[in-house]
Amino acid sequence: MAGQARRTRTLRHTDPKDVPLQDALEALADPVRRLILRTLAGEPEFTRACGTFDLPVSKATASHHFAVLRATGLLEQVDQGPRRLSRLRRAEFDARFPGLLGLVLAEDEQPGPAPCDTHAAASR
Amino acid sequence: MAGQARRTRTLRHTDPKDVPLQDALEALADPVRRLILRTLAGEPEFTRACGTFDLPVSKATASHHFAVLRATGLLEQVDQGPRRLSRLRRAEFDARFPGLLGLVLAEDEQPGPAPCDTHAAASR
DNA sequence: ACGTCCATTCGACCGCTGTCGAACACATGA
DNA sequence: TCATGTGTTCGACAGCGGTCGAATGGACGT
Numbered sequence: 100m101a102g103q104a105r106r107t108r109t110l111r112h113t114d115p116k117d118v119p120l121q122d123a124l125e126a127l128a129d130p131v132r133r134l135i136l137r138t139l140a141g142e143p144e145f146t147r148a149c150g151t152f153d154l155p156v157s158k159a160t161a162s163h164h165f166a167v168l169r170a171t172g173l174l175e176q177v178d179q180g181p182r183r184l185s186r187l188r189r190a191e192f193d194a195r196f197p198g199l200l201g202l203v204l205a206e207d208e209q210p211g212p213a214p215c216d217t218h219a220a221a222s223r
Numbered sequence: 224m225a226g227q228a229r230r231t232r233t234l235r236h237t238d239p240k241d242v243p244l245q246d247a248l249e250a251l252a253d254p255v256r257r258l259i260l261r262t263l264a265g266e267p268e269f270t271r272a273c274g275t276f277d278l279p280v281s282k283a284t285a286s287h288h289f290a291v292l293r294a295t296g297l298l299e300q301v302d303q304g305p306r307r308l309s310r311l312r313r314a315e316f317d318a319r320f321p322g323l324l325g326l327v328l329a330e331d332e333q334p335g336p337a338p339c340d341t342h343a344a345a346s347r
Numbered sequence: 348a349c350g351t352c353c354a355t356t357c358g359a360c361c362g363c364t365g366t367c368g369a370a371c372a373c374a375t376g377a
Numbered sequence: 378t379c380a381t382g383t384g385t386t387c388g389a390c391a392g393c394g395g396t397c398g399a400a401t402g403g404a405c406g407t
Contacts (some may be wrong), residue, residue, distance in 0.1 A: 125394095129394090131395085156395085156396070156397090157398080159397065159398075159399090160395065160397070163394095163395075163396085172387070178404090181403070
């Protein structure tokens with residue numbers, strides 16, 4: 100059978116209304132998760148699969164971060180075949196925490212001279 | 224004997240302008256620190272000494288949290304004799320991260336069923 | 348049926364940070 | 378000078394969370 104309509108199934112996601120500020124801040128306090136959110140904000144909805152993100156971590160870790168974001172009501176995901184497409188729940192999250200997501204999306208990539216790097220890179 | 228001027232000396236504090244979003248979120252992700260901020264917001268400026276806060280942690284831990292808040296540009300402190308009085312740098316922080324502090328100060332104390340602490344019972 | 352691709356889950360490791368008691372430093376008042 | 382009250386600093390400990398490789402589960406295409 101030729102490909103018919105893709106069976107896109109929405110999976111359970113947390114409603115931002117039920118998210119305590121504690122969880123929201125913890126979720127956003129991770130740089131990888133913020134990178135995911137910023138990437139997602141720059142694309143049409145439901146066009147990026149998890150694997151297409153350019154993240155500095157392994158697949159397992161990335162999956163963990165997606166789960167956290169979903170649990171915090173920050174994104175909604177849809178299974179389309181083997182891929183899992185994401186959408187940023189911008190309006191919903193903004194209704195719960197006005198301005199918070201905006202700060203994240205507007206974050207500068209801090210191109211500084213790497214004062215914040217984790218350990219002795221001994222580079223440059 | 225009365226009438227000697229209180230020698231209030233301002234100590235070094237970080238300018239919110241120099242604070243990366245990363246640090247701000249990490250600072251606000253701690254419930255004790257948010258409690259400090261909310262308490263401070265409900266009082267006139269420079270009227271609360273560190274010891275007068277009703278915090279669920281030891282003196283040493285409280286001191287640590289005050290240091291973090293100071294380093295994040297969230298509060299300014301003045302030494303008045305043996306006491307260290309604090310002021311919430313509301314406007315300055317709001318200029319750097321519009322709306323963020325507002326969310327914290329408006330936070331509900333979550334009186335609900337969920338006891339936020341996962342363990343640490345029978346302390347002291 | 349089978350293999351492939353995609354994402355999650357599992358177990359383990361490790362560093363960071365929140366936590367504490369005790370010791371210290373400082374300013375003040377007797 | 379000493380005692381007191383206040384806040385910080387010093388080790389030390391514990392738990393959480395981010396991280397990984399490997400194993401697992403599903404959904405196609407052939």
